[in-house]
Amino acid sequence: MSEAAVTVDGVTLSYDGEPVVDDVTFSLPAATLVGVVGPNGAGKSTLIKAMVGTKKPDRGQVLLFGRPADNERGALTYVPQRGAVDWDFPITAGEVVRQGRFQSTGLLGRFGADDRKAVQKAMESVEITDLRHRQIGALSGGQQQRVFLARALAQGGELFILDEPFAGVDAATESAIVDVLRALRDSGKTVVVVHHDLMTVTDYFDRLVLLNRNLIACGPTNEVFNEDSLRDTYGGRVAIVTKSGDDARAEK
Amino acid sequence: MMALIEWLVAPWQWGDWMWRGMLTVHLVAIGCAVLGVFLYLRRMSLLADALAHVALPGIVAAFLVSGSLDAPIMLAGAIVVGLVSAISIETLASRPNIRSDAAIGIVFTSFFAVGVILLSTVVRDAHIDTHCLLFGDLLGVSDRAMFLVVTVVPAVLMLVVVFYRWLAVSSFDLRFASAIGIPVVAVNYGLMTAVTVTAVAGFEAVGAILVIALIIVPGATAHLLADRLITMIAWSVAHAIVSSWVGMYVAIAVNTSAAGAIVVVGGALYLAAFLFAPRHGRIVMLLRRRARRRHDITPTS
Amino acid sequence: MLANLYIERAREFFYFQYDFVAYALGASVLVGIVCGLVGTFLVLRGFSLIGDATGHATLPGVAGAFVITGVQHPVALLAGALVSGGLGALTVGVFSRGPRVRPDAAIGIVLSVFFGVGIVLLAYIQGLETGRQAGLEQFLFGNAAAITPGQFWGLVVVGAILCAAIAVFYRPLALMTFDEAYAKAMGINTMALEIGLLAALSVAVVISIQAVGVILVAAMLIIPPSTGRFLSGRLSMVILWSMVLGGLSGALGAFISYLFAGVATGPAMVLAATGFFVVALLFGPQGGVVTQSIRRRRRQASVAPGGAS
Numbered sequence: 001m002s003e004a005a006v007t008v009d010g011v012t013l014s015y016d017g018e019p020v021v022d023d024v025t026f027s028l029p030a031a032t033l034v035g036v037v038g039p040n041g042a043g044k045s046t047l048i049k050a051m052v053g054t055k056k057p058d059r060g061q062v063l064l065f066g067r068p069a070d071n072e073r074g075a076l077t078y079v080p081q082r083g084a085v086d087w088d089f090p091i092t093a094g095e096v097v098r099q100g101r102f103q104s105t106g107l108l109g110r111f112g113a114d115d116r117k118a119v120q121k122a123m124e125s126v127e128i129t130d131l132r133h134r135q136i137g138a139l140s141g142g143q144q145q146r147v148f149l150a151r152a153l154a155q156g157g158e159l160f161i162l163d164e165p166f167a168g169v170d171a172a173t174e175s176a177i178v179d180v181l182r183a184l185r186d187s188g189k190t191v192v193v194v195h196h197d198l199m200t201v202t203d204y205f206d207r208l209v210l211l212n213r214n215l216i217a218c219g220p221t222n223e224v225f226n227e228d229s230l231r232d233t234y235g236g237r238v239a240i241v242t243k244s245g246d247d248a249r250a251e252k
Numbered sequence: 253m254m255a256l257i258e259w260l261v262a263p264w265q266w267g268d269w270m271w272r273g274m275l276t277v278h279l280v281a282i283g284c285a286v287l288g289v290f291l292y293l294r295r296m297s298l299l300a301d302a303l304a305h306v307a308l309p310g311i312v313a314a315f316l317v318s319g320s321l322d323a324p325i326m327l328a329g330a331i332v333v334g335l336v337s338a339i340s341i342e343t344l345a346s347r348p349n350i351r352s353d354a355a356i357g358i359v360f361t362s363f364f365a366v367g368v369i370l371l372s373t374v375v376r377d378a379h380i381d382t383h384c385l386l387f388g389d390l391l392g393v394s395d396r397a398m399f400l401v402v403t404v405v406p407a408v409l410m411l412v413v414v415f416y417r418w419l420a421v422s423s424f425d426l427r428f429a430s431a432i433g434i435p436v437v438a439v440n441y442g443l444m445t446a447v448t449v450t451a452v453a454g455f456e457a458v459g460a461i462l463v464i465a466l467i468i469v470p471g472a473t474a475h476l477l478a479d480r481l482i483t484m485i486a487w488s489v490a491h492a493i494v495s496s497w498v499g500m501y502v503a504i505a506v507n508t509s510a511a512g513a514i515v516v517v518g519g520a521l522y523l524a525a526f527l528f529a530p531r532h533g534r535i536v537m538l539l540r541r542r543a544r545r546r547h548d549i550t551p552t553s
Numbered sequence: 554m555l556a557n558l559y560i561e562r563a564r565e566f567f568y569f570q571y572d573f574v575a576y577a578l579g580a581s582v583l584v585g586i587v588c589g590l591v592g593t594f595l596v597l598r599g600f601s602l603i604g605d606a607t608g609h610a611t612l613p614g615v616a617g618a619f620v621i622t623g624v625q626h627p628v629a630l631l632a633g634a635l636v637s638g639g640l641g642a643l644t645v646g647v648f649s650r651g652p653r654v655r656p657d658a659a660i661g662i663v664l665s666v667f668f669g670v671g672i673v674l675l676a677y678i679q680g681l682e683t684g685r686q687a688g689l690e691q692f693l694f695g696n697a698a699a700i701t702p703g704q705f706w707g708l709v710v711v712g713a714i715l716c717a718a719i720a721v722f723y724r725p726l727a728l729m730t731f732d733e734a735y736a737k738a739m740g741i742n743t744m745a746l747e748i749g750l751l752a753a754l755s756v757a758v759v760i761s762i763q764a765v766g767v768i769l770v771a772a773m774l775i776i777p778p779s780t781g782r783f784l785s786g787r788l789s790m791v792i793l794w795s796m797v798l799g800g801l802s803g804a805l806g807a808f809i810s811y812l813f814a815g816v817a818t819g820p821a822m823v824l825a826a827t828g829f830f831v832v833a834l835l836f837g838p839q840g841g842v843v844t845q846s847i848r849r850r851r852r853q854a855s856v857a858p859g860g861a862s
Contacts, residue, residue: 016849017849017853052430052431053430053431054427054430073431073432073433076431078428078431078432080425080428080431084425084426084427085424085425086293086424088652088653089293089423089424089481090293090475090478090479090480090481090483090484091420091424091480092479095481096424099420099421099428102417102421103432103433107414107417107418108414135479151428155432292655292658295655296657297655297657297658297660297661298602298657298660298661300661301602301661301664301665347834347840347842348840349782349783349840350779350782351596351599351601353599353600353601353602354601354775354778354779356601356602357601357602357771357772357774357775357776358772358776358779358830361769361771361772361775361823362772362776362823362827364768364769365769365819365821365823365824366824368694368769368817368820369816369817369820369824372815372816372817373813373814373815373816387672461665461668461669461672462665462669465661465665465666465669467661468658468661468662468665469661469662469665469666471658472654472655472658472659472662475653475654475655476653476654507676507677507680508673508677508680509672509673509675509676511669512669512671512673512675512676513669514669515665515666515668515670515672516666516669516673518666518669519662519665519666519669519670522666526648529653532652532653534651
């Protein structure tokens with residue numbers, strides 16, 4: 001077996017001393033399409049932040065391709081939740097996609113022919129080339145999500161991490177995005193997706209990480225996606241308690 | 253026509269002060285307008301208000317420590333106190349029961365109160381002119397004030413050019429910015445430092461209140477007109493230049509405060525954009541909505 | 554020797570040796586109470602700095618009233634302040650709605666542009682050479698000692714009416730502050746209530762500017778309510794704390810300002826209020842820094858008695 005793309009080793013993450021992810025360990029093989037599933041407040045987004053390197057674990061470590069995550073930033077491409085940006089921002093769809101190249105061009109590096117080609121190809125693969133001169137807020141939710149996916153594609157990398165890419169998008173966009181993610185996996189990339197819709201889980205993902213503060217299960221979808229593990233993940237009282245905790249954090 | 257040209261040219265012949273004032277106000281206005289765009293987009297406009305106010309205690313503190321009012325010492329004092337207040341604001345705002353606007357209000361008024369008290373007691377004999385710090389004196393810019401502006405503003409603009417990509421990406425999408433390795437915290441404090449330095453450099457010439465207006469109003473106007481960051485910056489600078497010119501001439505014509513006149517002209521330009529901007533102006537939006545309603549009704553009737 | 558001077562001054566203050574001291578003290582306490590009351594609703598709605606804009610926006614009214622009437626009559630000046638302050642508060646409301654405008658920038662725009670108009674008018678007055686503009690500049694930082702008995706009782710009456718009005722509308726105001734959409738669904742006219750609150754804010758600001766000045770009045774609207782939030786989790790108690798601490802800050806400010814020559818009442822009041830705030834921030838039962846860390850340590854101790862790590 002090839003080396004794991006992501007290794008999460010005994011990771012604990014907390015806000016204000018309250019652990020939201022507690023001693024989680026798993027690893028994900030390369031060239032797979034992985035879903036991270038769990039109820040609200042299960043710590044999915046927080047775990048993603050630790051993989052991306054924007055939140056430091058209290059304990060444990062995250063390895064990407066066998067090396068500490070900080071050294072492997074160049075290999076990682078992140079698509080944040082769509083809600084986090086400001087739709088009034090004066091920026092066109094094309095400019096958002098161009099931002100994907102800023103990691104390699106640096107501050108003052110020239111935006112060369114390679115960069116332009118990568119941007120163009122990324123826009124073509126999610127079919128937004130016609131929209132490139134539109135201001136980002138003038139696009140529909142689905143089109144906006146395609147723009148952010150295109151930015152990730154333009155950036156390139158070996159590991160793609162997407163935080164709820166299907167939230168608030170129409171069915172056509174959802175299937176278009178899934179097609180792109182599958183194509184990425186088939187070309188040898190590892191794709192990790194935070195996901196909410198249990199109906200589509202078996203259809204979309206090769207592997208699952210079931211999370212509810214602790215790791216419930218991790219493995220091939222057909223093995224771990226069953227009634228027992230779902231009850232453990234979403235079990236009655238726990239879901240309600242953690243939800244209110246989530247709301248309290250959201251207010252901050 | 254000739255009379256108009258003569259009227260426009262005349263002030264330049266009355267003495268040095270006209271070109272000195274014009275040069276100073278344009279540099280300050282352009283520097284503020286460019287930084288203001290980023291502050292506006294980051295929803296940090298009111299931090300400009302706060303930083304401009306806390307510069308006063310900064311300057312006073314620098315005088316207390318060093319006993320001098322040299323430009324570099326003044327700037328250093330303002331930067332230190334500005335950063336302390338920015339950090340206090342952020343620390344306060346991170347508590348669950350303090351919103352960020354309340355944090356700004358608490359910190360800058362407290363700092364400002366300390367500054368006012370120190371000015372009226374311990375450092376009464378230092379020649380710090382509160383009136384001048386608040387309102388500026390554009391028609392009598394001192395060598396010192398002009399030197400400050402001429403050195404500081406071009407340096408700040410250079411930094412904006414160099415760090416443009418970092419500023420743009422982190423203003424638009426903070427999470428993506430930190431994921432691709434942009435030092436977002438450093439960019440944030442760098443921007444605040446740049447605002448403080450520009451504000452302090454502009455104080456003596458244009459006063460604290462005009463500095464606040466020059467930072468907030470052009471960016472807000474430009475956002476009503478632009479769909480791209482670079483065009484927004486261009487509109488913002490255009491707003492700064494037009495209000496500086498018109499304001500200076502109005503001030504000369506009716507013999508009033510130049511800083512005040514520039515602010516008023518800038519406010520009028522904002523109002524015009526708010527009402528008449530081609531796509532997002534309120535009048536245009538109203539007409540469009542009415543046209544759409546008529547369009548909706550016609551087919552059914 | 555110096556200590557004797559201060560003791561003597563303190564004695565004068567507490568025995569109300571001079572009438573103006575009593576009126577200055579009364580006016581400062583009134584400011585603290587009224588601002589504490591109105592400010593609580595603003596702070597809880599996330600509109601803290603609208604008070605700052607309103608305070609600065611009173612300047613053109615004061616100056617304009619002087620230009621129009623040509624005399625420095627307090628009623629005319631305060632009426633002018635009320636008109637332009639209210640106009641400023643409403644303008645923030647108008648500029649904050651819809652696409653491509655930011656509420657925070659709207660506050661900054663109103664604050665600086667209205668103040669700019671005020672500066673233009675002040676400069677014009679200076680040009681008139683009536684030599685009376687010195688009185689107007691007092692409005693910048695406030696001068697409680699200059700308040701006459703007549704003015705003081707006027708302020709008391711207006712302040713009492715304001716408090717009564719807020720008491721009458723307490724329930725809908727509280728509901729709107731907590732959940733505007735729900736209040737609207739219950740049939741409360743939130744628009745009218747909003748305008749009413751902004752009007753109350755303008756009145757509170759106008760009552761205050763003689764004592765604290767237009768630049769620092771925001772502090773008295775923001776700091777005591779923020780202090781109250783650390784002391785109680787109930788709206789009524791937050792309001793009560795805010796009014797009590799606002800009043801106390803006013804009294805302390807008047808005292809400090811009397812004790813130390815050259816210290817204006819406004820900044821002294823603000824610093825007193827900040828002092829209370831810092832204490833509450835550290836030791837307040839609702840999320841105080843020290844309180845919280847003690848609680849966390851206790852919880853951790855009870856969860857892991859051995860202290861595993």
